[in-house]
Amino acid sequence: MTQKRGKKKLKGISDIRRYFHRNSDPIYFISATNFNLLGLDEWVKNFKYINYMDCYDGRHPNTLAPSPEPHPEFQSIEEINNYLLEHKEVIDWIKQRGGRPKAVFLMFDESTEKLAKELGLKVWMPSAKLRSRLDDKIETVRIGNKAGVPSVPNMLVHIKSYDDLMAKAEKHGLGRDLVLQSAYGDSGHTTFFVSKRRDFDRHAGEIVDQGEIKVMKRVDVRQATLEACTTRRGTIVGPLMTEIVGFSELTPYRGGWAGNEIFADAFTPEIRARARDLTFRFGEQLRKEGYRGYFDLDFLIDKKTGELWLGELNPRITGASSMTNHAAFAHADAPLFVFHLLEMSGVDFDLDVHELNARWSDPDNIDSWSQVVIKHTEETVDVVESAPETGIYKLTDEGMVFSRFDYHRRAVENEDECFFMRIAGPGDVRYEGADLGILITRGRLMTKGFRLNKRARRWIEGVKSQYAGRPAAEEGQRVPEPGAFKIF
Numbered sequence: 001m002t003q004k005r006g007k008k009k010l011k012g013i014s015d016i017r018r019y020f021h022r023n024s025d026p027i028y029f030i031s032a033t034n035f036n037l038l039g040l041d042e043w044v045k046n047f048k049y050i051n052y053m054d055c056y057d058g059r060h061p062n063t064l065a066p067s068p069e070p071h072p073e074f075q076s077i078e079e080i081n082n083y084l085l086e087h088k089e090v091i092d093w094i095k096q097r098g099g100r101p102k103a104v105f106l107m108f109d110e111s112t113e114k115l116a117k118e119l120g121l122k123v124w125m126p127s128a129k130l131r132s133r134l135d136d137k138i139e140t141v142r143i144g145n146k147a148g149v150p151s152v153p154n155m156l157v158h159i160k161s162y163d164d165l166m167a168k169a170e171k172h173g174l175g176r177d178l179v180l181q182s183a184y185g186d187s188g189h190t191t192f193f194v195s196k197r198r199d200f201d202r203h204a205g206e207i208v209d210q211g212e213i214k215v216m217k218r219v220d221v222r223q224a225t226l227e228a229c230t231t232r233r234g235t236i237v238g239p240l241m242t243e244i245v246g247f248s249e250l251t252p253y254r255g256g257w258a259g260n261e262i263f264a265d266a267f268t269p270e271i272r273a274r275a276r277d278l279t280f281r282f283g284e285q286l287r288k289e290g291y292r293g294y295f296d297l298d299f300l301i302d303k304k305t306g307e308l309w310l311g312e313l314n315p316r317i318t319g320a321s322s323m324t325n326h327a328a329f330a331h332a333d334a335p336l337f338v339f340h341l342l343e344m345s346g347v348d349f350d351l352d353v354h355e356l357n358a359r360w361s362d363p364d365n366i367d368s369w370s371q372v373v374i375k376h377t378e379e380t381v382d383v384v385e386s387a388p389e390t391g392i393y394k395l396t397d398e399g400m401v402f403s404r405f406d407y408h409r410r411a412v413e414n415e416d417e418c419f420f421m422r423i424a425g426p427g428d429v430r431y432e433g434a435d436l437g438i439l440i441t442r443g444r445l446m447t448k449g450f451r452l453n454k455r456a457r458r459w460i461e462g463v464k465s466q467y468a469g470r471p472a473a474e475e476g477q478r479v480p481e482p483g484a485f486k487i488f
Contacts, residue, residue: 010349013333013356016342020044020334026101027124027341028094032080034063035421035438036106036321038409043335046099050090052080055390055422060407066090077107085115094119102344106317124344126291131315134291136183138212140313147285149278152179152300152309154216159207162200169215177218181312182210191255193218221300222450223311224267225260227324228279229294229336231343234353235283238324238336239366240275242266243298244445247452249460251375252432259372261444262323264363267301274308275299276361282310291315294340322371322440326409329365370445372456374463376424376434382469384430388437390422393462395455400462415443418459430469439463 010016023045029037034049041047041062054065066089074080084090094101103121105112109128116123125131133139141151155172159165159180169178180192180203192203195218200207207213223243229236244250244259251258267275279297286295296318298311317337325335333356342349359365391405395416404411409419418441424434445456452460 008348010342010347012351016338016349016351017043017334019347020338020341023047025099026094026097028101028103028121029105030081030084030103031106032077033421033423034060036317036319037104037325037337038322038407038421039326040335040337043338044341048097050084050093052084053423053425055425056407057389059405064090064093078109078112081105081108082111082115085112085119085121091119094121104317104341124341126293126315130290134286134289134313134315137181137214137312138183140310141214143285143289143313144282144310147278147281149282149285149310150308152216152219152221154214156212156214158209158211159213159215161208162197162204165194165200165207165215172215174215174217179216179218180207181214181216182206183212183214193254219300219309220303221309222303224275224299224301225296225318225320226275226279226299227294227296227318227320227336228283229339229343230283230287230292231339231351231353232287232292233349233351235280235287236336236339236353236360237276237279237283237357238360239327239329240267240272240299241320241323242446242450244370244372244452248377249452249457250372250377252377257319257373258375259370259445260320260323261368261370261446262327262366263368263444264366268306271301271306271308272361276357278308278310280357282313286315292343294321294337296320319373322409323369326369327365328367329360329362332365333359368443369440370443370456371438371440372445372460373438374436374460376430376432376436379432381429381431381472383472384424384426384428384467384469386466386468387422387425388420388463388466390420390437393418393420395458395462399465400459409440412440412442415441415455417441420463424467429472430467436467437463 010019020043027044027047028050030050032052033055034051049063051063051065066087069087071083101121102124103116104124113123113128138156144151153174155168157168166176177195180194182190194200223245224240225243226240227238239262242261243257245257246255247258282297294317296314300309300311325337392403392411394401394403412419418439421438423437424430439459445453447453
């Protein structure tokens, strides 16, 4: 007797891959760009992108970037997604394609959920309310404590003044050199380093009477990140990646995320094993909290002792997802995000998660790639006149040279080539902190000492040299505030 498709239990990777190869319902990734889930359309039939920015000048076959419509100034990526869901071209396209459409987002809120429902779109993500609760850095510490995942020595307190902060820090044995984090916010924007009164005074408005603040002992750490997916069969764990953070060539924000590297020997076997174990534990606790699907944990690794601490939880896909979902193990089995879709689909499945995790921890299944997000780092504002197009570039004696158009990062053949995905294009306003584009290449972009290497600097200079602008003020352009929200 033939069982109806969707009701038959999937047994193992082969069945799971075939299930999505034959997927008939439209699944849309709606976001400012398709960067985070780049390439997933080649694993999942009927997977399409609906994006605010056309990074490919209309040449990506599975991307709809609707014509620009007047809109209020965006304050968040949620507002971009809500704009897209109300755009007539988007509404018409979704209705025209029919089926039982699903949607996934990088960021969304309750308004997004309401708009999606009106369009008949089922959101295949944990609810915005749950995500918001878990995204709270204070709550993350508490979940970690329940899971046995330690954070840097800290206290969760309300702060009334500098003297109040120091008195409480002394009481908790944290010393006087401190790192403060508020509950929500992007890296680099809501992390404050306080060792003197003037450090505190600079950010007092964002600290005093702002609810519970996470106050940590300042330790000399290296940052790393790891993505995972909690499913009913257990938590699937990806590889530990380096974080490229705060380099002035890439970002104007101290401590701001600017990229990642994935390669087998980035950390010692002991650190990799410890990170995988802690992530598995955290994922199992997340499921008890009602969360399912994709998430990311940032780790802080003590440079002296190698001790691992929980940094923060991102209950979603992230800027590192492009690395996770294109690694060698993903091509051998399936991208991690496919397991998120599987969990959300409701289809029954058997999967030996421990066997899969053991395979993904094998260094042979991890190849070496790097990515950097390049921002405008100068205190200037202009309108972009010319910008490098998306595609494959070569590094030559003359600098960075365009080779050919492509939207596959795997088209990069060697370390002298890169895939550049343009974000800011002609007509866009270039301001301090504006994203110019993302550069992905084989091999490392940092030294063993975790500094940018010579090749990284040449690529960054190459990208920036191909941008040119004209004064924004002459055209009456609105000048955005430095530090506008990030889009990845």
